[in-house]
Amino acid sequence: MTNHSKFDEERLRSLIRAVPDWPEAGVMFRDITTLLQDPQGMRMVHNTFADRYRDQNITHIGALDARGFLLGAPLADALGLPLVIFRKPGKLPAETISVEYTLEYGKAALEVHKDALTENSRVVLIDDLIATGGTLLAANTLIERLGGKVIEAAAIIDLPALGGSAKLETAGIPYFALTSY
Numbered sequence: 001m002t003n004h005s006k007f008d009e010e011r012l013r014s015l016i017r018a019v020p021d022w023p024e025a026g027v028m029f030r031d032i033t034t035l036l037q038d039p040q041g042m043r044m045v046h047n048t049f050a051d052r053y054r055d056q057n058i059t060h061i062g063a064l065d066a067r068g069f070l071l072g073a074p075l076a077d078a079l080g081l082p083l084v085i086f087r088k089p090g091k092l093p094a095e096t097i098s099v100e101y102t103l104e105y106g107k108a109a110l111e112v113h114k115d116a117l118t119e120n121s122r123v124v125l126i127d128d129l130i131a132t133g134g135t136l137l138a139a140n141t142l143i144e145r146l147g148g149k150v151i152e153a154a155a156i157i158d159l160p161a162l163g164g165s166a167k168l169e170t171a172g173i174p175y176f177a178l179t180s181y
């Protein structure tokens with residue numbers, strides 16, 4: 001099922017807005033709200049991810065709170081796979097496991113339901129952006145604790161200068177990003 005227009009990185013980049021000094025001085029915020037407002041651009045993104053992970057024996061899509069949800073839900077739908085959400089603390093109602101990590105601008109923690117994955121789950125993790133990699137590495141820790149494995153971490157944007165994709169590589173987690181800044 002690849003009868004759709006092919007991936008156009010320049011077009012994608014034209015839809016991502018750069019906001020300097022937000023949320024604090026020195027951060028160049030890569031804003032995907034402008035991409036979200038372009039249905040054809042979003043379809044191109046969703047199709048690119050779906051084509052990459054179709055027929056890979058993936059068992060679950062793992063989506064990161066909150067912007068990752070916007071990508072994970074359509075991907076899980078396109079591939080007919082269960083969606084597992086990794087949430088900020090205090091949002092999941094049943095029994096959870098939790099991990100703390102550091103971000104580009106602060107500290108955070110991530111939780112997942114204990115029964116969201118089973119032993120030998122093969123998970124594609126998805127988020128909008130890789131910065132320090134803390135969020136994706138935290139999700140990987142939770143997945144490993146539940147006996148699963150991350151097959152690839154996917155994002156729209158990689159910020160290699162912040163070191164996250166290198167950290168993923170060192171940790172043996174393959175990653176895939178549609179563009180980088």
Ligand SMILES: O=P(O)(O)OC[C@H]1O[C@H](OP(=O)(O)OP(=O)(O)O)[C@H](O)[C@@H]1O
Nearest residue numbers: 065066067103104130131132133134135
């Ligand atoms: O690679 P890292 O350094 O971990 O940074 C990337 C994460 O930071 C942003 O999320 P944020 O925590 O700002 O939350 P949001 O998605 O709720 O806006 C982004 O959406 C990624 O999840």
Ligand SMILES: Nc1ncnc2[nH]cnc12
Nearest residue numbers: 028029030031104129131
């Ligand atoms: N520079 C950045 N732009 C957008 N989202 C981010 N999350 C962490 N760093 C970010």
